[in-house]
Amino acid sequence: MTDRFEVAVRLFGQHRELAGDSVISVELAAGGTVADLRRALAAYPGLEAALGGSAVALNRAYQSDESPVRAGDEVAVIPPVAGG
Amino acid sequence: MTEPGSTRGSESPEGVLVAEITLDELDGADLLDRIGNESDGAVLVFEGRVRDHSSGRAVVRLHYDSYREMADDVLRDIASEALQESGASAIAVRHRVGSLAPPNVSLVVAVAAAHRRPAYEASSYVIEELKRRLPLWKREEYADGTSQWLGGQTPPVSQASPEPQTGQEGG
Numbered sequence: 001m002t003d004r005f006e007v008a009v010r011l012f013g014q015h016r017e018l019a020g021d022s023v024i025s026v027e028l029a030a031g032g033t034v035a036d037l038r039r040a041l042a043a044y045p046g047l048e049a050a051l052g053g054s055a056v057a058l059n060r061a062y063q064s065d066e067s068p069v070r071a072g073d074e075v076a077v078i079p080p081v082a083g084g
Numbered sequence: 085m086t087e088p089g090s091t092r093g094s095e096s097p098e099g100v101l102v103a104e105i106t107l108d109e110l111d112g113a114d115l116l117d118r119i120g121n122e123s124d125g126a127v128l129v130f131e132g133r134v135r136d137h138s139s140g141r142a143v144v145r146l147h148y149d150s151y152r153e154m155a156d157d158v159l160r161d162i163a164s165e166a167l168q169e170s171g172a173s174a175i176a177v178r179h180r181v182g183s184l185a186p187p188n189v190s191l192v193v194a195v196a197a198a199h200r201r202p203a204y205e206a207s208s209y210v211i212e213e214l215k216r217r218l219p220l221w222k223r224e225e226y227a228d229g230t231s232q233w234l235g236g237q238t239p240p241v242s243q244a245s246p247e248p249q250t251g252q253e254g255g
Binding site for chain 2: 010012013014016017053054055057060061062063064076078079080081082083084
């Protein structure tokens with residue numbers, strides 16, 4: 001299975017509570033994008049209904065669905081933010 | 085708009101005296117003491133404080149969670165942009181995370197400028213942008229023992245870096 005790889009995905013806020021963990025592991029195909037990551041996350045127990053309105057950050061920058069995810073990237077799912 | 089992300093990974097740009105996420109107690113007076121010089125005719129300090137009510141419910145605590153590593157970068161970017169957009173001369177901003185109670189200070193924005201208008205603009209820019217982009221969340225805890233994560237805004241994709249940059253040339 002050299003054409004698939006695992007990415008560690010950091011979770012925050014409500015996602016962390018729903019998934020019961022602050023980091024989860026998701027498998028992507030080589031060449032996978034943020035959109036593929038979203039699909040994989042939507043199948044994760046607890047997160048199914050909670051991803052709406054979330055952004056994805058790779059290496060600490062918000063990314064569009066077309067952006068490629070690479071092995072070793074720092075990946076985070078960002079629920080709607082509420083600072084202040 | 086200047087590009088978000090333009091200062092990422094660098095030292096704080098000139099005029100950004102402080103831009104950080106902290107667990108420590110905040111006090112606007114601390115930053116007021118540090119900001120402004122003889123060319124600044126306007127100095128403004130904004131304190132955001134935890135309210136004891138929200139949508140008609142009594143709030144006893146507010147818990148802030150953050151993506152600390154990214155939030156420090158984003159806050160510095162926002163502070164830098166605020167100076168460029170407004171022409172203010174200096175800015176210092178701290179956002180507290182952890183467990184807070186009314187009337188704890190959750191946010192301090194201190195700005196110095198030659199005139200009042202850029203000071204107000206810079207202060208307002210920081211608050212509006214951090215509500216859009218700062219990776220930070222809050223859960224309200226109510227007097228009746230229940231709690232909930234608050235909804236917020238979906239951050240926009242960073243225009244300055246459509247793909248993560250590794251610093252390599254070509255490849």
